[in-house]
Amino acid sequence: MSSKEQSSATNLTPLSPAVFHILLSLGEGERHGYALKREISLRTGGRLKLGPGVLYGSINKMLELGLIEESDDRPDPHLDDERRRYYRITAYGRKVAQAEAARMRDLVQLAAARFGVPKHA
């Protein structure tokens, strides 16, 4: 990846929680919208419940930015529903997610140095 792409990846950060969580989920494999939503809800202990409008609004924006793309493959044919759309992360999407993770890591390190990190938050 060129340094130009790298800098544009950094430019997109900080990502909204919804976008970052979607990238996190897609990093594991292809998902459709509903699966994404459930996974994010589970991962956050129900604290981030994406409504359909916010979910597809984010997906729409991520498609335009080239972070994700629609997938033609159906990962699990007998479970697949024709009407669902599957999404997968792009290389650029991975780069952006990495940039966001790095940003968060720096932030966490700074906070830890300043306040210490409790064992159970």
Place this chain on the structure above:
Amino acid sequence: MHEEPASLRLYRFFLKLYPASFRENYAELLEREFRDELRESPGTAALCMLWIRLIADLAISVPLQLAREIAQDAKHTIRLWRRRLWQAAFAILVLAIGIGASTGVFSVVNALLLGSLPFQDPERLVYLSNFFAPHDSVAQFHAWRRQSSYLNDTALFEPFDVNLGGEGEWRRAHIVQVSSNFFSMLGTQPVLGRGFTPGDDVDGTGVGSPGRNAIAVIGYGLWQALFGGDPKALGATVRIDGTPLTVVGIAPPGFDYPGKAVLWKPAAFSPGNNGWEVVARLKPGIILPQARQAFAAEADRLWPDRTPLQKIRSPSRITELRDQLAGPTKNASLVLLASVGLILLIACTNVANLLLARTADRTAELSIRSALGASRARLSQQLLTECVLLALAASIAGVFVAFWTASIAAKIQPAPIASQTYSILDGRVLTFAIGISVLSGLLFGVLPSLYAGRVHAFGTRGSNDNRGARLVRETLVVAQVMLAVVLLTSSLSVGRAFIHLMHINRGFVPKDVLTVNVSLQGTTHQSGARSLAYFEEALGRVRRLPGVQSASATEFLPLYATGGIGGVFAVDRKPGRASSAVIPVFSDYFRTMGGRIVAGREFTAAEVQNNARVAIVNERFAEQFGSPADALGHQVFREPRKIIGVVRGMDYRSDGVDAGPRQVFIPSITPGGFFSTFVARVDGRAEERLAMIRDAIQSVDPQVPVFGVKTMEQRLNDALARPQFYRTAVSFFAGFALLLAMIGVYGVVSYTVAQRTHEMGVRMALGTTPARLRVRLLCEGLFTIGAGAVAGVVGAVLSGKFLESLVEGAKPANAATYVGIIFSIALIAAVGIWAATRPLARLDITDVLRTLH
């Protein structure tokens, strides 16, 4: 589950709130999600929770998506405008003028007919015109007003101008004497002190007779000016024409009824005073038609001997006070609003045409986008965004036009009451402005967006234009050309009449003449001998000033005759035949005014001082003796005065139509019976010298109010303000109509070109050259213009009569004018058509033919 379909239907409805592109891509998925969620939310409580979450989701995501898509569309629109900059500029200009002028005129209608009046229940107030309520004495008037079967209460008032002074300087002021129930009838409470109470009005003559009624309510503005808003003004003394009045109340701010009054005093009733005006409040439950009947019966009862002719000439009328205040402005402003509205409508159709032509021109672009998956809704949304942006830009520009229109209206036809100012910053006016902006945006936006829908439906093949639609567009152009011809003709007629008015010989030379009004009423110079001394002293001081060539004074100044003395006077001790006006003047008057002495000479200072039995007559008066020289030596009046000079008559009216009545000038020993005007001729820089002359006159006695400090040219301009306004308005509308017509022609021709590209391509393939095609279209276009022009000439001839009644001296246009106008319109139209057909010159036949299949 029965909730499911209902909930789903509701959700589907909400999905429509998303912008087109998002909806097309995701509506189905969103609906799916919703079904899944619904399945997982059994029971009413869970369903409620689901809906709460969904509404929050919609509230966040709908505005977000809308903003995204509108921003995209707006960016696209601005790119398009940049490409066709002048088209966008024209469209904005035309709409801005339409929206702005409508809003400006509406602000007048709003102030006069819709805004609040500073009275209680103003809709119950009526004005009784040509009606003399019994008013010989206080007792008679109040007895009469109490017995009315249809009026709850009636008040009388009589306005007049006085010299008004408080503790300090003197000024000229408009005041009014009123019956004691005036304020209570209107339901207006003074902000400080009291109004008038029964017994404050008295029997007596004269306005300023001291007595029980020597009290006054002063206006809020006067209170600020004289007393700086000090509550101690109550009990203070103001003098009107020298008579002291005690201030008992302060009127609320904005209250200056009737006619910009600054002071109200209780009436003095006397038999034979016919200056009273009548305002009344209807009894509860009585409506205007009922009151009208009762009023007619009462008028007949009070004056049983009125002839039918008298009834027709000066009919007694009862009108709503608001209508009476608005007067002729009511109808004028409504007609104007309708006309401006019509013009806005034409502007909208023109812009629609222009956009339509552009949309047709963009068929390829729209088709490609359509092929790439943009739906009809998406394309319509794009076009609608373009229109909304256009309307928005036009509205912002329109605000300036509106302010300008309202300020002109305020100058030409000021509102009758201070609280009725023509304001754009008013809730109703702003609502109106926003309303018409949105409406016009929709109006010119709907056609192009419908067209986009058609492109989508039929693909790139421009469907054959519907003949009916084309006819409608061409008829519109005919109507616009007609309007342009009528207005251009009118503007030329009015313009010529105005130039005639400016250059007419008025019997005096206004250039370099300064004028200053004074009034001696209520001052120590009021009596005859003292008044002469005052005038001589003031004139002496003025004549000694540097740059003053001559100075004089007159009781009645041309263009500013607020009163008059006249009658049928004896000539050579025999009864005269026709009436004449009498104008008292000082020595040097004709030299100062630049009047022309045709025979004899003007008065000497000695003749004025000794009240010599001499007179000067105008040419019209002298006609009865033969030539002007023959008039010298004859005598006028019963106590005869010898005619020593004949002058060219002076024009006392501004319209310059009447050659002027017979005029007799006499040397005045007491100019200033009402008030008088000093005139001075200076050698140039008249306006700079006004202050110097004013100061010189004021220095004689600061107690004498000095007002109307103006050059004669300023007075002439003031007098001609209305014809000047008509000229400006008509020229403006003519120019605007021409612009509209041109845009109309351009739009229609461009559209035709875009529509008939294939036909043109085929014609070119068959051997026609682009130039020949363009000439053909030019001829077709000019034919439409010709039809409009013929209709326009008919309209102009018909409207000529109306114009003559509106602006005196406006003559109907002649044949040469019509030919000139039609030729100019045809020429401008030809340029427009040629520009619109430019795409034909660049047409590639192979491209066109390829698109056929």
